[in-house]
Amino acid sequence: MNRRLGVLIAFVALASGLLLASALSYPLGSKIAIRDMQDNPQVAIVLGVIFWVCLTLAGSSLAVRMPGGVVVDVAFAPVIAAVSVGGPAAAVWVGLVGTTQGRELRRQVPWYGVVANHCGIMAPAILSAFAMQWIQRVFTLLSFPSSLSHIVDFVATVGGAAIYFLLNVLITSAVISLRDGDSVAKQIRTSGGAYLSMLALAPVAWLMAQMYVTAGWWAVLLFAVPLYTTRLAYRRFVEVREMFTETVSSLAEAVDKRDKFTSGHSHRVQEIAMDIGRAMKVSDVELEALEWGGLLHDIGKIGVPDSVLLKQERLTREERATMNAHPVLGAEIIAPVKHLAAELPIIRHHHEWFNGSGYPDRLVGDEIPKLARILHVADAFEAMTAARPYRMTPLTPEQALVELRKFGGIQFDPNVVDAFVRTRWARGLSDPGRDESRDVPLIGQAAGAIAGLSAGTTSSGAAT
Numbered sequence: 001m002n003r004r005l006g007v008l009i010a011f012v013a014l015a016s017g018l019l020l021a022s023a024l025s026y027p028l029g030s031k032i033a034i035r036d037m038q039d040n041p042q043v044a045i046v047l048g049v050i051f052w053v054c055l056t057l058a059g060s061s062l063a064v065r066m067p068g069g070v071v072v073d074v075a076f077a078p079v080i081a082a083v084s085v086g087g088p089a090a091a092v093w094v095g096l097v098g099t100t101q102g103r104e105l106r107r108q109v110p111w112y113g114v115v116a117n118h119c120g121i122m123a124p125a126i127l128s129a130f131a132m133q134w135i136q137r138v139f140t141l142l143s144f145p146s147s148l149s150h151i152v153d154f155v156a157t158v159g160g161a162a163i164y165f166l167l168n169v170l171i172t173s174a175v176i177s178l179r180d181g182d183s184v185a186k187q188i189r190t191s192g193g194a195y196l197s198m199l200a201l202a203p204v205a206w207l208m209a210q211m212y213v214t215a216g217w218w219a220v221l222l223f224a225v226p227l228y229t230t231r232l233a234y235r236r237f238v239e240v241r242e243m244f245t246e247t248v249s250s251l252a253e254a255v256d257k258r259d260k261f262t263s264g265h266s267h268r269v270q271e272i273a274m275d276i277g278r279a280m281k282v283s284d285v286e287l288e289a290l291e292w293g294g295l296l297h298d299i300g301k302i303g304v305p306d307s308v309l310l311k312q313e314r315l316t317r318e319e320r321a322t323m324n325a326h327p328v329l330g331a332e333i334i335a336p337v338k339h340l341a342a343e344l345p346i347i348r349h350h351h352e353w354f355n356g357s358g359y360p361d362r363l364v365g366d367e368i369p370k371l372a373r374i375l376h377v378a379d380a381f382e383a384m385t386a387a388r389p390y391r392m393t394p395l396t397p398e399q400a401l402v403e404l405r406k407f408g409g410i411q412f413d414p415n416v417v418d419a420f421v422r423t424r425w426a427r428g429l430s431d432p433g434r435d436e437s438r439d440v441p442l443i444g445q446a447a448g449a450i451a452g453l454s455a456g457t458t459s460s461g462a463a464t
């Protein structure tokens, strides 16, 4: 845990502690009592709290991890409903106990994660309870007719839910951004969509509270079906995405496996490219494009005959042309898949050189899509550090980094190489640093430097 995260967790824990002390000075709202137990009101209230804690626990146990690491569950609805009927004191118990997850009991979450999770729910729940009370007081001051109390309840519940939602998103995003080194704004953008769909459960929470008070605890259980359906929708989304990634992954591996020297190449390129993307702080959409683009970048090799793909000797001019057609062929294969539109430029341009001497379109510098420039560096590093028929002894990572630096501004975007140096792949390697004289991407300037290297091969001679 870094220092800033530690300070934030300490602040959230302290604020939550103060709120907890304040909330427990209020009695539990009488509406939380189980109906039809008038002869023992205290037991009815305690049983009511236990009921809502159990319901929240059930919601928390159905958590789904969304792409990007955000965990969503349907516990939002019972938390807000319990706060609505039980007030600030009920918020303490459902927030503190009801949101316990199986991962916490299995000790898969670090202690500060447990503190952040519970405080990140309890503190907003307590404040939302205060907000509900304030909203109701405002309506009372305005002499709102008591016959319309259900409308007041609805406005108070939805208003309280909005407060809960905002604070919960803020605390969670701040903790995750400090943990992962991202900006809070980016984290909110990433998780906002998932959380927003949770806010849609606010009217359901109000209805649960109404049913509990008017019909009894059993009527609340009827909401299990729509809440489970909501959870199922989250799960389906994740499953479809996983299935898509696995299919793309298998396809990439099938292409790589045609050549025993390139087995696993696309997966490693994907990992390196995504790490460079993170170092360059690309958006999540771009990171996803690197994920799938990394896997599929050499998909066009499907159309390269074995006699060329597996040839151990130097390729003839015609064979080289066949080999060099794979980015265009790959883009043509993927073009009909609408969902992979963002990956097309990566696939087509991953062999463009920064100085314009690559292929297929001889783009120069920033004309080459940024993600393709990232993939090119990842592709070259992987190829240089793996055995190939024309170079059975791979370069060491240190030697490969020297090559990346040497050809920065010629073959590679020097900014991307700078970002590569900040990834785990370059950790501990001695870095020769950037040669500033090569930063201007002119074909003429670079022509001498690349003389002797065949077009379309990396600096170390690795065709990938």
Ligand SMILES: [Fe+2]
Pocket: 297, 298, 326, 350, 351, 464
């Ligand atoms: Fe390639």
Ligand SMILES: [Fe+2]
Pocket: 265, 269, 297, 298, 379, 464
């Ligand atoms: Fe490749």
